[in-house]
Amino acid sequence: MKRWLPYGCIALLAVVPFAPVPLYYLHLAILILIMGLICTGWSLMGKFGLVSLGHGGFMGIAVYPMALLWNHYGLTPWLGAPIGVGLAVLLGVLIGYPAFRFRVVGHYFALITLALGEVVRLSIIAARELTGGSLGMTPLRVQPITDVSWYAVQFTDKRYFYVIALVAWLGGLWAWRLVNRSMARSALEAISEDEVAAASVGIHVTSQKLRITLLSAAMTGLGAIMLGQYNQYLNPNSLSGISISLEIVFASIVGGMYTMLGPTIGALITIVFRESLRAYFGATLTGMAETIYGLLLILFIIFMPRGLWGFVVARFAHPTGDTSRLEVAATR
Template structure:
């Protein structure tokens, strides 16, 4: 058995055995890490091809609030509410993305448009306080242990849902990375006009990756909302959430499969560690240190943590590979 398969089997065994041995608080952290890792992976589908979006806070907010509102006001099960919210997030992405791509709004101009989108959704959720609860937040109706309502008091149910969600995100990322559309997206990110001149449908490819990214982000938001059972506009939408997604994905590495997951692990553990360390003293210090560390990570490790580790390992392998090649030549 190859080394990669051994690591996969070992990792799978650990993931399956974790709920039986891990304390409740640790399991709670793992669920959040897996859900956010899925969301960061969804953003990386766009970010790795140069489509820098600060609007994923909007898609996350739509995905989180949609099923909860439909459940509270229409008694509609989240099994139907989640697909409806995903469709709404995709439509929102297309409505904003299509004119941007049509008018060739790229780079920091595209980032500003998506940034505005994220804030529009945040302000809409706050303004609709009679329905959404506004800045006070919104709590879905409790149904106890219910598959119909997708609510489970025991964390292990959501843990396995989060694991499946995370693995699905990795699979989608891998299929896009290995698919025939990758070269088209990379060509578009380098030069749209040149890509169009060789027959690439630039509009279709950009809309496709944007829609997939928005849909996955909305799914992540929906599962997160079902797990925490409390929604606040500031924690699931807006500029702050969008920046959190971007920074964490970049810190982990958007060009590698596990980069966004490493970013989720780093940022959540860092946030929790600083919160526990500072407690109620030095209010704001934890967020300041968190921000400084992320900025330093982005400056000194532009390829992310995973990308930097790869660059460190490759030079070490190069002499051994050269020696082996030399041996084959002399034989």
């Protein structure tokens, strides 16, 4: 029974778009799946103590080249996407290798990444002629105009994007699972506790950290590519820079970065929450959503440091329990 539960859930998620679901909810579901993938990617680093405040950088550097290659050379996103992901990975090497090689850890690492997101955002804005600057850019409509173009990955029907996003999200969970069951996970846990000790038992600290960073960058880049392609609109402020970077961090923390589904739950909470606050407050009291959101975040960090889902999983696994065991259970 328990064995089949995940497959049942996947099957359920797969048939959702074919039920009479209002378009708005389908739209939210797509955003949640894509942000879920990005947050899962972030958490792969975050849970090992590699706190990045600049994942927006990986997003921007992945999605813009893909859209530009399409607009200027007509290169299909199927080729543009791997190029974009490759560039995100390359950026990961550029930032990760020197940082890990020279033992930039903890807060200092977070500060470096903070700069990363902003540098990418400012570069995109500076290349105004090419990227449209802070006004953003739109991928050209495929010619002749059709409802379904696999070549241009442009669909008027949201259900196509839903399925693509679902597959990518499942791929992200699969990557999480692979990492969790590998020796890399023990190595990274050891590194996050004590780098000197980890090296002394034969762990190649730099390479282990770099590999997880590159995986994380690739997943984030892929998520950004899907966001841009789905929205058919690219804006440097929502696809790079500090605000989206922090949104990823917040969602992952709120959901719980130590559990497989935590980051996705976090994405769900943030997106649903922001949408409902926006619907409630509307154009009056702008900034109210952010304020309430910030308050909630503080409460979460104080009372549920392992996130909502981490909390639920721990409670479920050990209903009575002593907290040291809870912590261990929540990381499995």
